[in-house]
Amino acid sequence: MDKYLDRLGIYAARLVSQKEYFVPGHRACQGCAEALAVRLMSKASRTNTVIACATGCIEIFSSPFPLTSWMVPGIHVAFENTAAVASGIESGLKAIMRKGRIPLKKINVVGIAGDGGTSDIGLQALSGALERGHNMVYVCFDNEAYMNTGIQRSSSTPFGASTTTSPAGKVVPGQTTWKKNMPEIAAAHDIPYVATACPSYPFDLMEKVRKAAEIEGPAYIHILSVCPTGWRLPPELSIHAGRLAVETGVFPLYEVERGRYKLSIDLPELRPVQEYFRIQGRFRHLTEEMVNKIQRRVREEYEKLKKKVMMTREG
Amino acid sequence: MATRVGMEVSIAAAEAVKQANADVIAAYPITPQTHIVEHLSELVNNGELDAEFVPVESEHSAMSVCVGSSAAGARAFTCTSSQGLALMSEIVYAAASLRLPILMILANRSLNSPLSIWNDHSDVMSIRDCGWIQVFAENGQEVYDHVFIGFRVAEDRNVLNPFMINIDGFILTHVIEPVELLEQEVVDRYLPPYQPLYRLHPDSPVSIGCFGPPVLFTEAKKAQNEAFCKTMPYIIKAWQEFGDLTGRYYHPIETYRTEEAQTILITQGSLGETASIAIDMMREKGEPVGLVKIRLWRPFPFEEFRKAVRGAELVVVMDRAVSYGGPGGPLAGEIRSALYPQEDHPRVVNFIIGLGGRDVSPEDFVQMAQRAKATPGQWYEIYGVRE
Known part of the structure; x- marks a missing residue:
């Protein structure tokens, strides 16, 4: 019997370190999947990490002076410059290690920002840092709007979603543009590693962060972070909504490793997008016609992604 | 012995940054600052200066790279002009409030519009209240000397504040002037390697740049202003010691x-x-x-x-x-x-x-x-x- 109990320990969750680097007591909303994603990311990147954090929810809920939730060192400077600050940290550490002023040590430099700080105002700094090839990880926590300032639309807000600056009005039914494809933009920089992740799939997320930290050169991870407050859904459905985003194909999980695409979960059949929309207040106003339009687009995009996987397959 | 040479002021400035053994240089090209960073990139690529030259995509990122590397404990340098300063000004303020000893040369140039690449002081006056120590140089020698003085003052544990050297665009940057260069041994004596009080390193974790709730913000600003006002004697001391070493004395x-x-x-x-x-x-x-x-x-x-x-x-x-x-x-x-x-x-x-x-x-x-x-x-x- 003891023998079998021992083997139960092999269950994946038990293999993950019990140590926390992003600790409780912070001020995130109930059911904030972003806080969970940050916690998982920190577990994966571990102690040898320096964080550069953009202005936004994470910064506000994790570090009101004189408190901090971070067990690893970090700096917040401004909204749009996280990738530049991270590349500065990387360059600085590299120079002073090379010149023998501090001992040589592998340190993961990780830049973190929201979707606004990444796909809108921070895009230029990010593109510059990726192009220059700094050895750093950049993680975008995408909750699909400017949640910290009160749910305003960003270029990462999905088509049809109602936000405070793309409200579902009598004439215009919410967001009129399609979500900017940040992972593809990052991949177009020909960097060694790009991945999408979601805290509803914790082991997958941690594995990707670990991989990104190990790879030499810039890595980009785009994490869908369900926001119950902004998406208008009950906090207890946060993890469920993340799963539905993946299972409907709205947010596919994949990696682009040295130009090779690989699906993390290959779904034989996508669930209807309506299942994902139904639980969220921000999509409540969608007409059947709009849902169908989105459904078609999701299928097309998923097929496109699968083609990329086929085309870049080894051998 | 110190040697007196005819040298373009921008080249002299870059040579001083080399002699100051800067660790990270981040810059984006803008006239009339360009000769300084061009020469610095040459020095780095020829192996004469062991530093990371980060050719950023904007001045905003130039200052951000300086902030990141300075917070990691590196000696950071940048220079800019006019529109470049206006673009980076958000981070210029942040660098001072974060108390990071960055050195910047500002090759003074007018601000648009109309577009003008030529000199005036409208750029520096736009960030008058940013909390940087700001000096104006009158000639090439003063520019060269103040690179060492600037780092020395900025990195003083009693100061820990960024330092800006204003030099008139073209009128100074592009002219050849007699400059007395210092022996490396004199520079090393005057400017020891930077030893940060805190640095971003996993061995001693700190959170830098936390947000200031209203209950603390005013106190933080008062503390910053007090610390800033108290830099004066250390600036004067650094000038005095520089004078004792070189015979060139400067005053406020x-x-x-x-x-x-x-x-x-x-x-x-x-x-x-x-x-x-x-x-x-x-x-x-x-x-x-x-x-x-x-x-x-x-x-x-x-x-x-x-x-x-x-x-x-x-x-x-x-x-x-x-x-x-x-x-x-x-x-x-x-x-x-x-x-x-x-x-x-x-x-x-x-x-x-x-x-x-x-x-x-x-x-x-x-x-x-x-x-x-x-x-x-x-x-x-x-x-x-x-x-």
Whole structure:
């Protein structure tokens, strides 16, 4: 019997370190999947990490002076410059290690920002840092709007979603543009590693962060972070909504490793997008016609992604 | 022995950054700053300077890279001009509040519009209150010297504040001047390697740049202002020690023939050299005029300034920037408020000159001094307008 109990320990969750680097007591909303994603990311990147954090929810809920939730060192400077600050940290550490002023040590430099700080105002700094090839990880926590300032639309807000600056009005039914494809933009920089992740799939997320930290050169991870407050859904459905985003194909999980695409979960059949929309207040106003339009687009995009996987397959 | 060579001021500045053994240089090209970073990238690529040269995609990122690397414990340098400063100004403020000892050379150039690549001081005046120590250099030697002085002051544990050297675009950056270069051994003695108080490193985790709730923000700003004001003696000490090593002594306020002067001209930057020629011309005719040059712009040396103009009846302030709808130029506003608490303060007349690269000759200074004297009640004038 003891023998079998021992083997139960092999269950994946038990293999993950019990140590926390992003600790409780912070001020995130109930059911904030972003806080969970940050916690998982920190577990994966571990102690040898320096964080550069953009202005936004994470910064506000994790570090009101004189408190901090971070067990690893970090700096917040401004909204749009996280990738530049991270590349500065990387360059600085590299120079002073090379010149023998501090001992040589592998340190993961990780830049973190929201979707606004990444796909809108921070895009230029990010593109510059990726192009220059700094050895750093950049993680975008995408909750699909400017949640910290009160749910305003960003270029990462999905088509049809109602936000405070793309409200579902009598004439215009919410967001009129399609979500900017940040992972593809990052991949177009020909960097060694790009991945999408979601805290509803914790082991997958941690594995990707670990991989990104190990790879030499810039890595980009785009994490869908369900926001119950902004998406208008009950906090207890946060993890469920993340799963539905993946299972409907709205947010596919994949990696682009040295130009090779690989699906993390290959779904034989996508669930209807309506299942994902139904639980969220921000999509409540969608007409059947709009849902169908989105459904078609999701299928097309998923097929496109699968083609990329086929085309870049080894051998 | 120190060697005296003819050298473009930008090259001398870059050579100083090399001798100061900077660790990270981040810069984006903008005229007239370019020669400095071009030469620095040459020095790095030729293996003469062991540093990371980060060719960023904007000035905003240039300052952000400096902030990141300085917080990691590296000696960071950047330089810019005009629009570049305007773009990075958000992070210029942050660098000061984060108390990071970054050194920046600002090759002064006017701000748009209309577009002008030429010199005035509208760029630096736009960030007057950013919390950086700001000095104006008058010639190439001062630029070269202040790279070492700047790092030394900024990294002093009693200071820990970024430092900015203003040098007039083209008028200084692009001219060849005699510069006395220091022996490396002298530099190393004056400027030891940077030892940060805190640094971003996993061995001693810190959270830097936390947000300030209203209950603490005012206190944080008061603490910053107090710390900033207290930098003055350490700046003066660094100048003194530099003088002891090199024989070149600098002061917050420099005076030229102010003894018994009834009229005193006030300048910043390279205007000082031209103005001193005008002073000689007027003195030769027996006119009691003198010159006061403001080297240290922030923190402003109120006491030294009041002392320098004591006894004068008329103070003529030369501004190289406009404060639209304000008290004339920004420097004149400063001078007036410095003199206000004094009973019997001199009359202050302000001329705005040398905008967008407009030449200012010694004769212009003579004319302005005469006009100020002859026009009671004059407040300010944009001088030399072609009508």
